[in-house]
Amino acid sequence: MTAEHRSLAEGRWTTMSFLEQMANVGGEVERALNWTAKGNREYASRAFERALELIDLTLADSRNRLRAKEVARERAALVDFFHGANEFCSTPKLLRNYYGAFALAARRDR
Numbered sequence: 706m707t708a709e710h711r712s713l714a715e716g717r718w719t720t721m722s723f724l725e726q727m728a729n730v731g732g733e734v735e736r737a738l739n740w741t742a743k744g745n746r747e748y749a750s751r752a753f754e755r756a757l758e759l760i761d762l763t764l765a766d767s768r769n770r771l772r773a774k775e776v777a778r779e780r781a782a783l784v785d786f787f788h789g790a791n792e793f794c795s796t797p798k799l800l801r802n803y804y805g806a807f808a809l810a811a812r813r814d815r
Contacts, residue, residue, distance in 0.1 A: 718762045723769055724811035730759045731804025737787065738797045753787045779803075
């Protein structure tokens with residue numbers, strides 16, 4: 706695991722709700738999409754790696770075991786979109802809509 710989200714990996718991640726976790730993943734995905742659109746592959750790659758790290762933390766959170774299949778598929782779709790052949794036919798708009806729903810729901814639950 707990288708040191709990018711060290712405090713989250715040390716336990717703070719498990720204090721967040723699933724909605725908050727997914728909204729945070731979405732923030733990194735949004736950054737990756739924005740940097741990709743600007744042509745900065747290095748920053749896009751870093752944001753993508755941080756998103757994967759957060760997804761892995763979400764999968765490791767025992768409270769999310771019933772959601773593990775969805776989260777694992779989401780991880781596969783992101784890898785496919787950013788570094789694969791995009792067999793899932795993902796688009797930036799689709800990803801923004803998916804993660805945006807979590808951000809709105811997380812804000813609503815506060």
